[in-house]
Amino acid sequence: MTPIEFWFDFASPYAYFGALQVDEVAARHDREVVWRPFLLGAAFKATGMQPLTNMPIRGDYARRDWARTARGLSVPFRLPDNHPFASVVAARAFYFIEQGDAETAIRFARHVFALTFGDGRDVTDRALVLDIAAGAGADAAALAAALDTPALKQALRARTEEAIARGIFGSPFFIVDGEPFWGADRLPMIDEWLSRGGW
């Protein structure tokens, strides 16, 4: 059975909520989850969108909805002062760590989300990202040396281009047996899709 692809930008609050819920859905159907950070800003250029928090009216709704969603899930939520921020350091770090071990990379990603949206920390700060990587069991010194290499930059760029080429325009975005689902609030639909074997 193919894994559920979980595409996201580390700067996306809805991806934080998706990350907290996708495993339960996947486990119910004996599916693995492949985590795929990408740079949502590049997709926004392709679709003519911009970050929700920068949009009139929609930004106000989003802030209210994030806080409400967190209360509903009984998880902490604090929007970082620098939101929407560029998530390139965390995303590059993820792919570096994943080259060594996918589970370590996922553990790293969870910690990034928890600190970013649970505590409102600034994960554009390289020192913090390296700390998180070390805490997740990755080699922080090797990561520090790799962060600005052309190979790692290209790895993230390739994932972002893959996302856009496959029609991924938002975060989180799930691909299940080739079927695209946009938004954390579509996880119940994914659950039903897997239960019914599609429709």
Added chain:
Amino acid sequence: MTPIEFWFDFASPYAYFGALQVDEVAARHDREVVWRPFLLGAAFKATGMQPLTNMPIRGDYARRDWARTARGLSVPFRLPDNHPFASVVAARAFYFIEQGDAETAIRFARHVFALTFGDGRDVTDRALVLDIAAGAGADAAALAAALDTPALKQALRARTEEAIARGIFGSPFFIVDGEPFWGADRLPMIDEWLSRGGW
């Protein structure tokens, strides 16, 4: 108990799905539903959005998602050739009919949605809108005479301005005890919100 406000544009496929599902949620909590058509294009001007079908990548996803959602609900779906169309005639007709009787107006609205997105009919056609009105039990001759009057134009304009002033930027959009919910896929969250008495 206050009714659930159901704001929508008659040209919105997601509103069609919302219209087919909102009653069940409302009935479970002994709530009435107040139907409130408005012109989404005016809200788009305020937020910098445009119709989904006109957006690169997002439009392709939307078309796939509408067809899939319809199959999942076992309801017919056919996107009219003229989509996205201006829904001003149907929306004005709704408010004219509602002045006489709200239940008749809701019946009219259901027929509009069924013909528009079940059969792909063109409800910018006044003759069709008058037929639907007559079929719902409204006075079609009186409606025909009223459609272009300043009073009816103003009634719709006022609702659209009210929507934007209240932060309504999409379709469908629900207000439940003052709490805003955007999207037909938030009906399960509304259900839970009403069950728990908010959170």
